[in-house]
Amino acid sequence: MERKIVGFHLDEENDWVAExxxxxxxxxxxxxxxxxxPWVVTPxxxxxxxxxxxxxxxxxxxxxxxxxxxxxxx
Numbered sequence: 001m002e003r004k005i006v007g008f009h010l011d012e013e014n015d016w017v018a019e020x021x022x023x024x025x026x027x028x029x030x031x032x033x034x035x036x037x038p039w040v041v042t043p044x045x046x047x048x049x050x051x052x053x054x055x056x057x058x059x060x061x062x063x064x065x066x067x068x069x070x071x072x073x074x
Contacts, residue, residue, distance in 0.1 A: 002053040023065030
């Protein structure tokens with residue numbers, strides 16, 4: 001299922017994680033040549049993709065939310 005990106009945070013290993021509108025998290029690493037997401041390394045790049053969609057496998061699997069709207073950063 002496709003879900004909009006509503007925010008970002010760094011995990012404990014300093015990798016970027018997208019926060020999706022459904023309450024699930026998804027890593028969005030830039031790790032060339034395997035994963036090419038140069039937009040993730042700058043605040044401007046991350047801001048440009050807010051509202052774009054990612055496929056959420058956790059929704060497809062019926063997994064519980066990773067966070068709730070009250071947990072999400074402003």
